[in-house]
Amino acid sequence: MTTADGLVVRTAAGAVHGRGEDGLTVFRGIPFAEPPVGEARFGAPRPVRAWEGTREAYEFGPPPPQESGIQGRTGTLDAPTGDDWLTVNVWTPEADPAARRPVMVWIYGGAYKLGHSGSPGYDARHLARAGDLVVVTLNYRVGIEGFASIDGTPANRGLLDQVAALEWVRDNITAFGGDPGQVTVFGESAGAGSVASLLAMPSARGLFRRAIAQSVPGTFFSDALARDIAAEIAKEAGLPPTAAALSAVDPRELTAAGEALGAKMRRYEDRWGQAAPTVTPFSPVVDGEVLPCTPWEALAAGAARDVELLTGHNRDEFRLFLALGGQLGQLGEEQAARALRTFAPGGPDGERAYRAAFPDATPGELYERVHTDWLFNMPTLHLAEAQVAGGGRAHLYELTWPAPGYGGVLGACHGLDIPLLFGTYEADLGNLLFAGSGVPPEAKVLTDHFQTAWTAFARTGEPGWPAYDGQGDGAGGGRLTQVLDVEPEVRPYPDEASRRMWEGYQFAALPLRSAGSAPGE
Template sequence: MPEQPVIRTTEGLVRGRWEQPHGPEQQQGQQHGQRQEQPAGRALAVFRGIRYAQPPVGALRFAAPAEPEPWDGVREATAFGPVVPQSGPMPTETVESAESGESAEGTAVSEDSDWLTLNVCTPDPGAAGLPVLVWIHGGGFISGTANDPLYDPTAPASAGLVVVSVNYRVGAEGFALLEGAPANRAFLDQIAALRWVRRNIARFGGDPALVTVAGQSAGAGSVAALLATDAAPGLFRRAVAHSVPGTHCTPALAAEVTAELAKLLGTAPTAAALAEVHPRRLASAVTDLGAALPERLARWGRLAHSGIATVPVVDGEVLPGSPWSALTEGVDLLVGHTRDEFRLFGVLSGRHGRFTEEEARLALGLFAPPPGGPDAYRAALPGATPSELLEAVSSDALFRVPSLRLAEANAAAGGTSYLFELALPAPALGGVFGACHGLDVPLAFGTLDSPAARHFLGDPPPPEAVRVSAELREAWVRFATTGDPGWPAFEPDGQLTRVLDARSETVRYPEQAARRIWAGHPLTAYDLS
């Protein structure tokens, strides 16, 4: 039996384990000069729970991440690291598999606060120069974990990528604006993880000069922020962003959110005071505040309607401006969205098809570009129901237009952008989900057999989903390796976009009505009304 793989990082030795590729979507990987004994069957070397920064406890609770301390001996790296306490109506630690009734592996929250860890999956730790994909998970900036089975790296690693997935601080731990603490600590965590990758990934077979940073939803928002921040240049060469959210707020709004959060906890809105609050209690307070946000619609405007209290802050330092205006140096960028982004939230809340005219009017007033946006939506969608109007403007404002604008901003900054739209509908429940938010994730990772994917795609998934999954995975691998996903680049004139469907095609950007409505209107940070 071959020995388990051991790698010497800059901080110390870590021991992972060999794992055979599994699942119906596994790919046949390419072999590169093996210098370390490896079992037959193209096994992958997997390392989990590697510390990339010191645990944020004590004096480090709300501080910028500190480099990990070195250790002696061999540290085991076979179990996922602890998960940051989660906020929201379905926090990760309570989500259970609908199929088995058992919690997903690795998602239990520990009392341990060693949250700043990452996982590495490599097809060959003895190779040199393999392309690297660094995955930043989503979760609305208040939840999520790299340990989610949706992000199983088997397929992309078997296809020749070294895959790194990162845990970072979410909710108030990562984003609350606190007196005495840096803003946007979650982005600082991600930058620290990318610095760890630059120092160490060659020891896992990867090329530190061939790093692609990737994410979906809040992870894509993180990617957009990394493109705009002055602290990240040189840490990655390419970027992948699925469903970029347009969710940022001003310091004035963020300070008021923190004050309300502290009031719920009976303490002061400072880093010193909130450091005395247990992380679980703080996460629960973020959940409670999110549930109460509609009561603050008049003053907190778009943020209140989003249902998420703690979001990235345009602080002028870590995030110098909204990514669409602050991006000054372009990269190779693969960016896209789903056709029916907001449908997921309507279905999960039980409101799909039931939104009232008053709710549609409110959403149009909050999210459509002023002054004529609400009327423009009604004119562009004649005969639309209130639910259809609300879903259209919410999809555009929250994800579709920000994704399009990131492609445009990157191209304007000298980069090369490739745009896609996922139009393949999920077949579950008679197709009610449509091509919803998050459907692209299992397709890209090839995790069609994961519990969440089966909920949307069925078991087994339909042939067209398997085909689109293969196309999107191949696009990821090609892009991370060469910078070209396999279709023409997006340019302002041609607007060529890959539409992923039962029969995929490359066409002019398909959401032209939204593009015209939003033309000339900048995406601005959420502010006090």
């Protein structure tokens, strides 16, 4: 039931009062599950209890406990505090049950340890208006609360939170003017890894019709690796790795243990292999139950053949991290050789293949290229190929327009698609990517390309370019990809040299190499 002005909507748990803003009605901070504290700590999300009267839905809910840095910034979050982390926000053109508009549900990124749906960079007003559809954003547990593998608790609690939020959408979105049969889930970076996980999770089946995965990270942990890392996090806190012990510590204080371990993960390379250089101790865990297998394995077996997929990456993904770490132009042959030996497929053969494929590349360029390929570009490409192999449909893109900020050296780096998609050029990461440049007209052209394609896909399953077929040699037809720039172009997959080197590579769950071995210095 809605009021005449559409500002009050009755959900299954109770009535909420939103606000009219810029031609939309916006509802913020609606709980979709009980606060995961006390007896509910480290458990699966519990259904929210009903409330009496009408709840004001004016402010975003508090962020889940997390480290101090968020969305490329550091310091204290400008956000509410409290335990009611599990909330959703809704932007709708018309809170009328008869409207039945398509619904887009956003899942934020942040290395599975940061993020908040109330971040200004995720303001969905422009997207909702551009597509005349309903946009939902959600909070989920990150870091230790959401992804640490702790004895006696379910794995992947952050993913289970996302499933609970999608169930809330299924059960309530009609009252906000949305169509529960036309739901598209979309996310970037760790949010894209979450989308890929949802495609593979039995508990998420039937909750969405379409999926958009922007810059899919290839890092998924084996159960053994995740438990070993969790034990080290507990050791940092001076505790045994049990739910009872960890629950005794305030969740906002416990984040310091994960942050401390992340800062020295590189010393664990002999023990944790490729996971160690990522400096984040969290990823989805292939536990065999919540997440039965990796997304690539699941999709190739047909698990998501009934879900339409749009996926893609940015050309220069890893350059952002080099810039933030002060490493641009500072990397030499030793670092390049080590990176190639660690991440290129085939070990020494892979190193030789990269050097042959990019003979004029500097050591820094080789270092960046193999990190970009291993962490984002090839996992994304392989997700599209697995979907096609499993009998499903996928559309592929690559963003090539360079970020104008930071002296123009960032290229088409990681995260650039967020301000372009949402039109939030001066918020969060956009502050860095557009710093000192203003907002050039080309950025608004790209925003129109993104919003037109994304909302068309949410409405029809067609973003405006041909589906990816996984065939061809890159010299002619096949493997068609939308290259997103000021002048978009459909062409065979652009990074053919990398594609060939990674052809046949299996993105398996990262293993534990040697439990309990002492870290190196």
